[in-house]
Amino acid sequence: MATRKENSTYTRNEKCIIECDLTYAVNKIGGRWKILILSKLESKKFRFSELKKEFSFITERMLTLQLRALEQDGLVKRTVYAEVPPRVEYELTEMALAFGPIFKQLSDWGGKHRNLTKQDSKISPSEARGKL
Amino acid sequence: MATRKENSTYTRNEKCIIECDLTYAVNKIGGRWKILILSKLESKKFRFSELKKEFSFITERMLTLQLRALEQDGLVKRTVYAEVPPRVEYELTEMALAFGPIFKQLSDWGGKHRNLTKQDSKISPSEARGKL
DNA sequence: GCCATTAGTTACATATTTGTAAGTACCGTA
DNA sequence: TACGGTACTTACAAATATGTAACTAATGGC
Missing domain, CATH: 1.20.5 (Single alpha-helices involved in coiled-coils or other helix-helix interfaces)
Known part of the structure; x- marks a missing residue:
């Protein structure tokens, strides 16, 4: 989830996997906490702190990482409000709703x-x- | 995929995950090569050597590990014929067909x-x- | 006895993911 | 000026997953 070596067998193999539409799809929801997060967001949008409270067993770091990955993959929309203290809301995209x-x-x-x-x-x- | 520490945070967290039917299901198909294997077996049963040829990029070791995990999870049935050289066939179970x-x-x-x-x-x- | 075949197994190394703990930035309020 | 609240980030450590290469066992055929 952090940085990846571009030429490990592990990474090269990934190409074999995501050439298939099916594995491509499963890979998108394959992170440890992604499904829990996606399920939660199905009902409504949540602030970061709300998710943190909701999933007390997920560390802040992991919550951030998983949310970012979901954002990258176009499954979650992240909205930052320019306030202090900051407010950030997460919600599902059309893609995720599907x-x-x-x-x-x-x-x-x-x-x-x-x-x-x-x-x-x-x-x-x-x-x-x-x-x- | 090998042995797990019974009391790492990682392992304990797993309980949080599989309490949910959804994540439980996704976990079963979450191994790196599992979906590819399951898809293949949808059409017919295969011998180990056939799968090996089919998925030349998966090492024998990983193929074995993934098949064993699928067997453990009741998704694949493994049949050994008492012949020499050995013959082992893999096929999907009802559960997997679902x-x-x-x-x-x-x-x-x-x-x-x-x-x-x-x-x-x-x-x-x-x-x-x-x-x- | 020696080799080929099948379906593995084993020991080890590498890569990636997840977890821990502490630190950052912003600004309004006390 | 110190403090609290929010949403992070960073450096590091531990755990797990994957990959590499060499080895095993049984037996029929040469």
Whole structure:
């Protein structure tokens, strides 16, 4: 999320990934806190401090980084008001709103299948959680 | 993807994430090569060596790791035939097949929006690609 | 015995992401 | 002049993910 080496295998491989529309899309929402943030912003716009309060477990640094990445990717619009103390508001763009129905389905999938897995694989919930 | 410390902030934070059905679902397909693999397997089952040939840019190690993770998560079924040389086949489970329509929509989203972003943000495609 | 084949595994190195803690800038108010 | 509030930024450390290269095991065919 910081700077990237332009010629690592890791970075070169990324090109293989995002040539596909599907992986391209998933990559955009793949950051650790992005989906949580996007979901939150679905209802209304939020100030930075409000998001910070809402997601107390996300550090300021990460919140900033994820918001910036979302902004770069055109999913979030950032509005700065020239006041003191500063006020910055974040809201979803059209592009991000188009994710709405997809999120709904993914969420349904999650709700439906998370219990199934526990039984199928005979792994305790906590164990299953530990794995990627 | 290897072993995880059970009490790092990183790991503890994961619990915050997967409590949400949506992020739970996205996490399952979030590995670097998982979507590519799942897409491939949508059409038919594949042997390990076939996948290796298909995705020449994925190393054996990563291919194995991603397949194992998918298996753990109940998205892929692994069948070993007791032959020499060994034969192992991978195929999607019901759970994974349920992703089908969602993948389609995500892919559509990707196709529709990847061009838009380039214009909107005035970043060259190659630059945009470098960012997460 | 030696080699080829398949499906891995192992030890190690590198890259990237995430987390911690402290510091910055602005200005109005006390 | 010191202090508080907001929205960050910076330097650094820890954790995780990915990549490289070499090695394994079983067995049929030479």
